[in-house]
Amino acid sequence: DAKTTQPTSMDCAEGRAANLPCNHSTISGNEYVYWYRQIHSQGPQYIIHGLKNNETNEMASLIITEDRKSSTLILPHATLRDTAVYYCIVRDWGQNFVFGPGTRLSVLP
Amino acid sequence: DTAVSQTPKYLVTQMGNDKSIKCEQNLGHDTMYWYKQDSKKFLKIMFSYNNKELIINETVPNRFSPKSPDKAHLNLHINSLELGDSAVYFCASSQGAQPQHFGDGTRLSIL
Numbered sequence: 001d002a003k004t005t006q007p008t009s010m011d012c013a014e015g016r017a018a019n020l021p022c023n024h025s026t027i028s029g030n031e032y033v034y035w036y037r038q039i040h041s042q043g044p045q046y047i048i049h050g051l052k053n054n055e056t057n058e059m060a061s062l063i064i065t066e067d068r069k070s071s072t073l074i075l076p077h078a079t080l081r082d083t084a085v086y087y088c089i090v091r092d093w094g095q096n097f098v099f100g101p102g103t104r105l106s107v108l109p
Numbered sequence: 110d111t112a113v114s115q116t117p118k119y120l121v122t123q124m125g126n127d128k129s130i131k132c133e134q135n136l137g138h139d140t141m142y143w144y145k146q147d148s149k150k151f152l153k154i155m156f157s158y159n160n161k162e163l164i165i166n167e168t169v170p171n172r173f174s175p176k177s178p179d180k181a182h183l184n185l186h187i188n189s190l191e192l193g194d195s196a197v198y199f200c201a202s203s204q205g206a207q208p209q210h211f212g213d214g215t216r217l218s219i220l
Contacts, residue, residue, distance in 0.1 A: 045211070046208040099151070
């Protein structure tokens with residue numbers, strides 16, 4: 001079973017920041033938080049991951065709370081092509097990725 | 110260049126047939142995986158495999174068998190296909206603790 005809970009769906013206006021929350025209250029000290037997304041009919045695409053510190057790359061930012069029990073993925077300027085299902089996964093090295101149902105993000109014009 | 114490639118992209122076949130799906134990765138990764146995504150869109154791991162160990166999800170029927178001719182390939186062979194095998198199958202690869210990279214999937218339809 002997935003160790004994370006996410007809202008089923010969210011809407012975001014094009015050009016605005018999309019903030020996708022994830023709860024992982026049972027995360028252990030060695031587990032990383034990963035974010036993937038799946039655009040319709042494509043394979044899951046890696047976005048970002050982190051352990052304790054906030055992370056940023058060319059796609060998104062990841063904000064992890066100090067107690068590590070929750071995190072937020074931020075897409076700073078959402079476009080229509082960001083419409084996808086977003087998966088938050090916690091995983092220790094050597095473990096498999098367990099995908100939950102994710103959050104269906106709809107970016108609206 | 111495609112990092113993880115699967116063939117075929119679409120596969121339509123009849124119940125009872127045996128079929129194979131091929132996967133190749135050119136990333137030099139040491140571990141490869143097969144996932145199944147059913148009609149409800151849940152993505153579930155079936156196998157993970159490196160040159161040392163095959164780990165099988167215990168819920169996978171033994172009609173499914175991974176075959177790895179070399180480090181860059183992990184093919185999925187399915188015997189006696191059933192209606193419930195209709196799904197999208199994704200191959201993925203990774204190196205150590207790094208994120209997995211996925212292929213674009215094979216859409217299997219059983220008639």
